[in-house]
Amino acid sequence: MVEDNSIQVFRRVRQRRQAKFSVNLPNSITLTRICSIPLLIWILSTNRFQSTGGEKELLASALFIAASITDGIDGYLARKRGQITTIGVLLDPLADKLLIAAAFITLVQFNPSMVPAWIAVIIIGREFLVSGLRAIAASEGFAIEASNLGKFKMLVQIVSVVAVILDHRWKEWPIYGGYFFPVHWVARLAIWFMVLLSLLSAGDYFVAFWSKIDRQVVKSRRRRAFVLSRRRKRDVPAT
Numbered sequence: 001m002v003e004d005n006s007i008q009v010f011r012r013v014r015q016r017r018q019a020k021f022s023v024n025l026p027n028s029i030t031l032t033r034i035c036s037i038p039l040l041i042w043i044l045s046t047n048r049f050q051s052t053g054g055e056k057e058l059l060a061s062a063l064f065i066a067a068s069i070t071d072g073i074d075g076y077l078a079r080k081r082g083q084i085t086t087i088g089v090l091l092d093p094l095a096d097k098l099l100i101a102a103a104f105i106t107l108v109q110f111n112p113s114m115v116p117a118w119i120a121v122i123i124i125g126r127e128f129l130v131s132g133l134r135a136i137a138a139s140e141g142f143a144i145e146a147s148n149l150g151k152f153k154m155l156v157q158i159v160s161v162v163a164v165i166l167d168h169r170w171k172e173w174p175i176y177g178g179y180f181f182p183v184h185w186v187a188r189l190a191i192w193f194m195v196l197l198s199l200l201s202a203g204d205y206f207v208a209f210w211s212k213i214d215r216q217v218v219k220s221r222r223r224r225a226f227v228l229s230r231r232r233k234r235d236v237p238a239t
Contacts, residue, residue, distance in 0.1 A: 026078035126198040163187035
């Protein structure tokens, strides 16, 4: 009887571990986004696709848009299906940062007139800063939630990357009659707006981190002072 109970407990623990680290549908979508990163780099770097007809730019733009859309799909499915796992929590933000970093590093070579190296350094540096602050916050026992500014920045990132890719082939796109869509100016404005949002959202995350870590330090000091006062009272000899 005791042995049967031990086997059941062991099976439950194993099932929980498997559920925590299993590759379900949301995790599979996240892994697909990670696998699309080397494909995006290859499309933008290879000479197999010609830019004369815009095949390379259109294919890279479609791939980046599809990969960016999966960022919302995997999170939505994980919450709706109750499939939030440890590996999903780890891979989802990692996939986002790898996609953005790979895109801007490649664009420095693909379209250097629109994305100079210092812009890529600012955008990628912001991602490392936010990841570092979140890691420190997690080690201290609290979390920094994504702000609305950070979510809006992701949308601007998609527009800026796609516009810069298309600007490599088209400076303007004919729409109807004598009207043209100014691809070049949209790309330039989106990149500068992207830099501004990266700096602002980094500051927003830092302020949120500092306020929470300050409250955490105050609580720790009060708890330590309370424990020390209790010990002193206990050590005082009775008269």
